[in-house]
Amino acid sequence: MTHQVPALTAEQKKELQDIAQRIVAPGKGILAADESVGSMAKRFNQIGVENTEENRRLYRQLLFTADTRIDSCIGGVIFFHETLYQNTDDGTSFTKMIKDRGMVVGIKVDKGVVPLAGTDGETTTQGLDGLSERCAQYKKDGADFAKWRCVLKISEHTPSQLAIMENANVLARYASICQQNGIVPIVEPEILPDGDHDLKRCQYVTEKVLAAVYKALSDHHVYLEGTLLKPNMVTPGHACPSKVTAGEIAMATVTALRRTVPPAVTGVTFLSGGQSEEEASINLNAINTCPLSKPWALTFSYGRALQASALNAWRGQKENEKAATEEFIKRAEVNGLAALGKYISSGDGSGAAGQSLYVANHAY
Amino acid sequence: MTHQYPSLSPEQKKELSTIAQRIVAPGKGILAADESVGTMGKRLQKINVENNEENRRFFRDLLFSVDSSIANSIGGVIFFHETLYQKSDKGVLFPKLIKEKGIVVGIKVDKGTAGLNGTDGETTTQGLDGLAERCAQYKKDGCDFAKWRCVLKISDGCPSALAIAENANVLARYASICQQNGLVPIVEPEILPDGDHDLKRCQYVTEKVLAAVYKALSDHHVYLEGTLLKPNMVTAGHSCPKKFSPEEVAMATVSALRRTVPASVPGICFLSGGQSEEEASLNLNAINQTPLHRPWKLTFSYGRALQASALSAWKGKQENKQAAQNAFCTRAKINGLASRGEYKPAGEANQAATQSLFTASYVY
Numbered sequence A: 001m002t003h004q005v006p007a008l009t010a011e012q013k014k015e016l017q018d019i020a021q022r023i024v025a026p027g028k029g030i031l032a033a034d035e036s037v038g039s040m041a042k043r044f045n046q047i048g049v050e051n052t053e054e055n056r057r058l059y060r061q062l063l064f065t066a067d068t069r070i071d072s073c074i075g076g077v078i079f080f081h082e083t084l085y086q087n088t089d090d091g092t093s094f095t096k097m098i099k100d101r102g103m104v105v106g107i108k109v110d111k112g113v114v115p116l117a118g119t120d121g122e123t124t125t126q127g128l129d130g131l132s133e134r135c136a137q138y139k140k141d142g143a144d145f146a147k148w149r150c151v152l153k154i155s156e157h158t159p160s161q162l163a164i165m166e167n168a169n170v171l172a173r174y175a176s177i178c179q180q181n182g183i184v185p186i187v188e189p190e191i192l193p194d195g196d197h198d199l200k201r202c203q204y205v206t207e208k209v210l211a212a213v214y215k216a217l218s219d220h221h222v223y224l225e226g227t228l229l230k231p232n233m234v235t236p237g238h239a240c241p242s243k244v245t246a247g248e249i250a251m252a253t254v255t256a257l258r259r260t261v262p263p264a265v266t267g268v269t270f271l272s273g274g275q276s277e278e279e280a281s282i283n284l285n286a287i288n289t290c291p292l293s294k295p296w297a298l299t300f301s302y303g304r305a306l307q308a309s310a311l312n313a314w315r316g317q318k319e320n321e322k323a324a325t326e327e328f329i330k331r332a333e334v335n336g337l338a339a340l341g342k343y344i345s346s347g348d349g350s351g352a353a354g355q356s357l358y359v360a361n362h363a364y
Numbered sequence B: 001m002t003h004q005y006p007s008l009s010p011e012q013k014k015e016l017s018t019i020a021q022r023i024v025a026p027g028k029g030i031l032a033a034d035e036s037v038g039t040m041g042k043r044l045q046k047i048n049v050e051n052n053e054e055n056r057r058f059f060r061d062l063l064f065s066v067d068s069s070i071a072n073s074i075g076g077v078i079f080f081h082e083t084l085y086q087k088s089d090k091g092v093l094f095p096k097l098i099k100e101k102g103i104v105v106g107i108k109v110d111k112g113t114a115g116l117n118g119t120d121g122e123t124t125t126q127g128l129d130g131l132a133e134r135c136a137q138y139k140k141d142g143c144d145f146a147k148w149r150c151v152l153k154i155s156d157g158c159p160s161a162l163a164i165a166e167n168a169n170v171l172a173r174y175a176s177i178c179q180q181n182g183l184v185p186i187v188e189p190e191i192l193p194d195g196d197h198d199l200k201r202c203q204y205v206t207e208k209v210l211a212a213v214y215k216a217l218s219d220h221h222v223y224l225e226g227t228l229l230k231p232n233m234v235t236a237g238h239s240c241p242k243k244f245s246p247e248e249v250a251m252a253t254v255s256a257l258r259r260t261v262p263a264s265v266p267g268i269c270f271l272s273g274g275q276s277e278e279e280a281s282l283n284l285n286a287i288n289q290t291p292l293h294r295p296w297k298l299t300f301s302y303g304r305a306l307q308a309s310a311l312s313a314w315k316g317k318q319e320n321k322q323a324a325q326n327a328f329c330t331r332a333k334i335n336g337l338a339s340r341g342e343y344k345p346a347g348e349a350n351q352a353a354t355q356s357l358f359t360a361s362y363v364y
Helices: A008-023 A038-046 A052-065 A068-072 A094-098 A133-140 A161-182 A199-219 A246-258 A277-287 A303-315 A320-337 B010-023 B035-046 B052-063 B068-072 B094-100 B131-138 B161-180 B200-220 B247-260 B277-287 B304-315 B318-338
Strands: A029-033 A072-080 A105-110 A113-115 A121-125 A144-150 A185-192 A267-270 A297-302 B027-035 B076-081 B106-107 B113-115 B123-125 B143-150 B184-191 B268-272 B297-302
Touching: A008 A072, A008 A105, A008 A121, A008 A144, A008 A185, A008 A267, A029 A052, A029 A303, A029 A320, A029 B247, A038 A052, A038 A133, A052 A094, A052 A303, A052 A320, A068 A199, A068 A320, A072 A094, A072 A144, A094 A105, A094 A303, A094 B318, A121 A144, A121 A161, A133 A161, A133 B161, A144 A161, A144 B106, A161 A199, A185 A199, A199 A246, A199 B200, A246 A277, A277 A297, A277 A303, A277 A320, A297 A303, A297 A320, A303 A320, B010 B076, B010 B106, B010 B143, B010 B184, B010 B268, B027 B052, B027 B304, B027 B318, B035 B052, B035 B304, B052 B094, B052 B318, B068 B076, B076 B094, B076 B143, B094 B106, B123 B161, B131 B161, B143 B161, B161 B200, B184 B200, B200 B247, B247 B277, B268 B277, B277 B297, B277 B304, B277 B318, B297 B318, B304 B318
Parallel strands: A029 A072, A029 A297, A072 A105, A105 A144, A144 A185, A267 A297, B027 B076, B027 B297, B076 B106, B106 B143, B143 B184, B268 B297
Antiparallel strands: A113 A121, B113 B123
């Protein structure tokens, strides 16, 4: 504990910090397009599209070929492994296309959750085996950041001490390995919104979880300036009878972060966790206009909340591609504004934008 | 870990955070006048003054009776137990005198260090027994904040994991008890400057110690907005052959704090730890000019660095009282400016003329 054996050189640190800063540059956030094959199946099922490799390629293509309007609001795109090696219709690699447009390419590297025996259905996340070699290869193939999702849940007796500690530890191991390979780790300790707990309970649990995460990152000698955090916003559980405003969500969220996330962390990129597209934008905006001092960038890393309308518009039909892309661009621009605290909602909670995207016990 | 049993009511929280913010109001810092009888003995011996109760009273009276404008630079004064019940020449109790100037009264509550068996001379700090009752009494007697000093040292095998864990834990217990009794706890995990280690080593150790402290505070459910931190600046050891500029000290210090101290902590009040008066002011000034975002107030809690000249001028003689008071007021004003990054040492027309040994390549 007393002698530093430097984990990173000055150049490595600079590279990591630069990457992180580029991803969360003012007005920019992340498109989480890293749905696994199984998760994509659920999305396609809802719009009656067959889950084939080609359909997944076509769908990602309509997102990635969006015009230059997204260049000022998307700082990074998270890929699933399969997608990293797919091309557009005319043979351009997705990775190259995204990079050439100035967006940073990221890759989901975890291998899903596994149960923790002796707990009430709690999990940890696997994927550490050979992770270093995989990261090195992904770096060669164009990725500059990675994502790893851990999952915790709130119930009468959860999250348990073990779940908190184990997930914090595995996140820190992942982060440490990424940085050794020039990859900025996005650290995602998601606390699911399932349950009837209130805002306070979520805030309390979020504070405990994040405190454990940052202690683990310190213990594992992770360079915080070269990381990003992808947490849940602090919200009541989905089945909580009392509703709260965006302002209350913002205060609870920013308060929890101020108590746990060191200022050295470059950015906080929220997950949307089943919020509707509009909810996710309104809440992000409220977070950025919250009257508490916020030393990190506060932006989005949205999957469903950026893509729901696009999927709905597409429905697997080629003739709908342009319209679908347009829906995506719209959400991207709205969230870019929300990341600056400049989004003024038109109050239209109807349509796909207002529809709750909550899926019980969400797993990718 | 999952259910919150709120330890403080909203009113208690508000009171604590208000007190903390008053102490570190812009341009203000703390006069640490809490030297124990033994420590006062060392100070008085240097100026050939007998260490008796009246001399200690006289000297503190000298400091506390200065013009009320001192409150522009001093937000709080830390008392030693004996001093809390002493009176000015005019018969006014010292806490009352201080409060009338609009300055917050604090009290040292620890009972000194105790050895940790099986370590290389490391210690923890005692004083928890009956602390709640003592705090309640101190609150009645006019105190609104407290101070507790833990000590760590850097050597080949120190600080050990035990020393870090034990001191962090005892600081958290102390903080928790204080808050229950309406006292803002100043948390002081001092890492001594003794040794020949360099700046990097001190930064590394400081980061590890502070990470442990804030994890312990989280575990003990301490309300961070109602606390203050009193750390060492990050400096090279006293016998380190290499010298570092105030800018280097500042960068290393602020980097370490940004990586460990949550933004919700309202203020960080540095100890002077044996630095000369001028050194302590220059370093604090440089800290407040560091080109990194600093979400907490960065100010002083100085003992020797505020009183050395005053003691020297006094030499125990009544006729030197005014000169001694002037010396104290001068240092207070300078440190007030330094806490805003506005201190311009006399005779320095040009900042660039300052001999800077800042090494641009050193990545903190």
